[in-house]
Amino acid sequence: MTRTPEARLWHAVLAHGLHDVAKGRDAGWLGSRDFAIVCALARLDPEALLSRFDPERFCALINAATDAGFRFSLRARRTFRRLESVHGRGGIAGHWHVI
Numbered sequence: 001m002t003r004t005p006e007a008r009l010w011h012a013v014l015a016h017g018l019h020d021v022a023k024g025r026d027a028g029w030l031g032s033r034d035f036a037i038v039c040a041l042a043r044l045d046p047e048a049l050l051s052r053f054d055p056e057r058f059c060a061l062i063n064a065a066t067d068a069g070f071r072f073s074l075r076a077r078r079t080f081r082r083l084e085s086v087h088g089r090g091g092i093a094g095h096w097h098v099i
Contacts, residue, residue: 010042
């Protein structure tokens with residue numbers, strides 16, 4: 001299944017909302033009309049999502065992904081610094097794009 005840019009956008013909006021709920025910022029959003037609209041735009045069933053959503057597990061997954069991303073980021077920076085030390089700042093550094 002190919003996800004359109006619009007679907008990816010609404011999945012991101014939904015993930016942000018679920019993250020807020022999991023952190024205790026806006027528990028009333030779950031089950032609200034806005035939640036149902038975002039689910040519909042993301043092409044997901046709001047009832048199925050509500051029945052499966054576990055805030056503690058969601059936070060654990062977010063924390064694990066953040067930790068892994070941080071570790072990757074540190075490793076990438078170290079590698080980049082090593083390449084800079086070998087090739088100089090203007091050499092290979094000019095060909096890298098940081099995302």
